[in-house]
Amino acid sequence: YGEDEKSVISGLDRISKPGYRQYVxxxxxxxxxxxxxxxxxxxxxxxxxxxxxxxxxxxxxxxCYVW
Incomplete structure (x- = not known):
């Protein structure tokens, strides 16, 4: 959390999954x-x-992606 007690992370998106691995x-x-x-x-x-x-x-x- 930030100084104003709001979440700093606004989103999270999982990319690789057990049945679908994403390699780069x-x-x-x-x-x-x-x-x-x-x-x-x-x-x-x-x-x-x-x-x-x-x-x-x-x-x-x-x-994953974090923003």
Whole structure:
């Protein structure tokens, strides 16, 4: 919560599901709401944000978007 006691997270969208896994390469990591949100990925180096995955040059499974 923020200082005015309102939720800081306004939305969350699950991408990968047990029956439908969504994988992306290092050059195809999505931008969420024109960089106002983040993508959460699980990679061979652990769970990280899309920005961190780009910085490390790894792709992986897109778990969710948070904005």
């Amino acid at each position: 390469g290092k050059n195809r990591i999505p931008r969420v709401y024109n960089n106002l949100g983040i993508a959460i990925l699980t990679t061979s180096q652990g769970v990280m944000t899309g920005q961190e995955a780009k910085r490390r040059g790894v792709g992986g499974e897109v778990l």
